[in-house]
Amino acid sequence: xxxxxxxxxxxxxxxxxxxxxxxxxxxxxxxxxxxxxxxxxxxxxxxxxxxxxxxxxxxxxxxxxxxxxxxxxxxxxxxxxxxxxxxxxxxxxxxxxxxxxxxxxxxxx
Amino acid sequence: xxxxxxxxxxxxxxxxxxxxxxxxxxxxxxxxxxxxxxxxxxxxxxxxxxxxxxxxxxxxxxxxxxxxxxxxxxxxxxxxxxxxxxxxxxxxxxxxxxxxxxxxxxxxx
Numbered sequence: 538x539x540x541x542x543x544x545x546x547x548x549x550x551x552x553x554x555x556x557x558x559x560x561x562x563x564x565x566x567x568x569x570x571x572x573x574x575x576x577x578x579x580x581x582x583x584x585x586x587x588x589x590x591x592x593x594x595x596x597x598x599x600x601x602x603x604x605x606x607x608x609x610x611x612x613x614x615x616x617x618x619x620x621x622x623x624x625x626x627x628x629x630x631x632x633x634x635x636x637x638x639x640x641x642x643x644x645x646x
Numbered sequence: 647x648x649x650x651x652x653x654x655x656x657x658x659x660x661x662x663x664x665x666x667x668x669x670x671x672x673x674x675x676x677x678x679x680x681x682x683x684x685x686x687x688x689x690x691x692x693x694x695x696x697x698x699x700x701x702x703x704x705x706x707x708x709x710x711x712x713x714x715x716x717x718x719x720x721x722x723x724x725x726x727x728x729x730x731x732x733x734x735x736x737x738x739x740x741x742x743x744x745x746x747x748x749x750x751x752x753x754x755x
Contacts, residue, residue, distance in 0.1 A: 538701060539662050539741050549660065549745055551707055553648050553693050557755075584662050586705045589698035592647060596695045596705040598660055604748075630754040632648050636658055636745035639713075645739040646666075 540582025540600055545638045547581060548601045554631035556593045563627045566619050573615060574599060579606025600638070607635060649691025649709055654747045656690060657710045663740035665702045672736045675728050682724060683708060688715025709747070716744060 556563070574580050579602035587595035601607045610616060623631075665672070683689050688711035696704035710716045719725060732740075 538703065539664065539739060542743075545743075549658075549743065551658065551660065551747075553707070555648065584703065584705055586695040586697045586703050588695045594647065594693065594695050596693055596707060598662070598705060598707075624753055624755075628753065628755075630648060630752070632750060632752050634651075634654075634658065634747045634750040636747045638660075638743045638745045641741060641743040643739070643741050644733055644737065646733075646737075 538584075540584050540598075542581050542600050542638075542641070545640055547638050548604060548607055549636045549638050550599045550601065550607055551634040551636060552597045552599070552631060553634075554595050554597075555629045556587075556595065557627055557629045559626045561626075562622070566622070566627075570616065570619055573613070574610060577606065577610050577613070579603055580610070604635070647693075649693050649707075651690050651709045651747070651750070654749055656747050657713060657716055658745045658747050659708045659710065659716055660743040660745060661706045661708075661740060662743075663704050663706075664738045665696075665704065666736055666738050668735045670735075671731070675731070675736075679725065679728055682722070683719060686715065686719050686722070688712055689719070713744070 571583060581600035581602060583599040585597040587593060680692060683692060690709035690711060692708040694706040696702060
């Protein structure tokens, strides 16, 4: 769902990835990483989508209170291991962008 | 695909949306808006993904040289019309976040 984030400024990590065709272990890891991220200090929410057709491009955006919270999450031991296995097995390529959210606005029917 | 963006800093618009079940006209509009965005001054690239299962959450991230380029795109007449029709027909809810990309890094097999 759309993450309920506080008033800006806050921070976002945009993780855009193209998967390999190795599925084994990926789903469990993805679920576990969301659970683990939710427990980290400064975590504000996350959103994730992946195309089912064509190139399997996926975008996950996680939101954080500070750059320090993002750094700590990047260095978290279990997350580090998932990143390493990800590079070896699940991801053909990815790009991570660290951003400061300056403004936001909403629409709801 | 993953957008080829220049060295930071640059800007990102994260558009997260939940669709209604109205499909008519949506695909054509989405294609047209990407074409039109690509023609705008300061446009750097875009990435898009939507879940096929569960809540149809979609994430589109577009990248821009400046906040002014983002403002101009938001106000573009044809884009304004698409936004209006979007609120009336295609989107149940959405959130737009304007960000400054501070850092990025890549991985490729």
